[in-house]
Amino acid sequence: MTNEILIQLLAAFLFTVGMLIVLLRRDTIMILMGIELLLNAANLSLVAFSKAGNMIEGQVQVFFIITIAAAESAIGLSILVNLYRNFGSIKTTTATTLKG
Amino acid sequence: MSLPIIILCLISAVLALTMLFAKSPITSALCLLGVLLMTAGIYGLIGEHMIATIQLVVYAGAIMVLFIFSIMLLNLSNSENDFKKKPALFIFGITIGFTLFGFFAYSIKNHFQFHLQDKLLGIFTPQLVAQLGGNSKVLSHALYSQFFVSFEVISLALLVAIVGAVVLAKRKVD
Numbered sequence: 001m002t003n004e005i006l007i008q009l010l011a012a013f014l015f016t017v018g019m020l021i022v023l024l025r026r027d028t029i030m031i032l033m034g035i036e037l038l039l040n041a042a043n044l045s046l047v048a049f050s051k052a053g054n055m056i057e058g059q060v061q062v063f064f065i066i067t068i069a070a071a072e073s074a075i076g077l078s079i080l081v082n083l084y085r086n087f088g089s090i091k092t093t094t095a096t097t098l099k100g
Numbered sequence: 101m102s103l104p105i106i107i108l109c110l111i112s113a114v115l116a117l118t119m120l121f122a123k124s125p126i127t128s129a130l131c132l133l134g135v136l137l138m139t140a141g142i143y144g145l146i147g148e149h150m151i152a153t154i155q156l157v158v159y160a161g162a163i164m165v166l167f168i169f170s171i172m173l174l175n176l177s178n179s180e181n182d183f184k185k186k187p188a189l190f191i192f193g194i195t196i197g198f199t200l201f202g203f204f205a206y207s208i209k210n211h212f213q214f215h216l217q218d219k220l221l222g223i224f225t226p227q228l229v230a231q232l233g234g235n236s237k238v239l240s241h242a243l244y245s246q247f248f249v250s251f252e253v254i255s256l257a258l259l260v261a262i263v264g265a266v267v268l269a270k271r272k273v274d
Contacts, residue, residue, distance in 0.1 A: 003105055005212055007142060010109045012204035014135065017116040020197040024190060029125050029171060033132050036163065037116065043155075044139055051146050053215055055222035056242050059151050060250075063243065066158050067254050071261030073163050077170045078269035084174050085271075 007048040014041035028083060028090040032076045039069045105145055112138035125176045129167050136160045147226065150236040 014037055021034030043062045050058020080090055087094045112135050119131035136159045143152035224238065232238050243251055 003101055008208045013113055014116055016197050016201040017120050021120055024193045047148055047151055053221055054225050056224050059239050060242055060247050062151055064254050070163055071258055073166055074261055074265040077166055078265040081269050
């Protein structure tokens, strides 16, 4: 087992845990943190693959993904502040207006 | 396998699991910060210094400050444990998730060599990168020449995100 495979395994593990956080937790802020973990796992995988394949495109892609993640978390947290203002809680179980 | 990478991987995995099971959001946020720092360490150890620095500054700096700031702002206390309410659903989810991880691990172990065929390898060998002046120089040159348009479009996307965040977080004047 080489370093590259170990890093890929770690990326897969982080992806799994991030997906479980997004699916199982009921706090909106936990869901946002899970999305950050998913993006981080994808970044790790991209960088390790592109390093192993002597390429530069993976690192450039990771640069863009980090920028998009910053934008996404700014938007997500302001939506969260609005959610708290309107419902008094950030649980996903309280914001059920669309449920019908 | 080198020992520092193994240690960083283990700490990172433990912190991710703690993040999944933690009750309070601030514990989870600090664990996420730990995971991001360990990832930056791994980037540095495999020789990607530019990405490691960006990870430290943007992810572990800016984004985590935003998260911790909003946890403080909304005064989130310990939520009642999500897992106590529906333990069956939780166990089902964990099982599905780690089965998926098993598939991931199987396919990584068996098909990792596929993209390392000679015809798929790039030109940026470590020797060439060192000769061209280091990882940061090569990456920055690619960003400002080959990926110039994407770079500009991403800056526009950041501007739109700033305006959108301000509009969304503004208190409504009725």
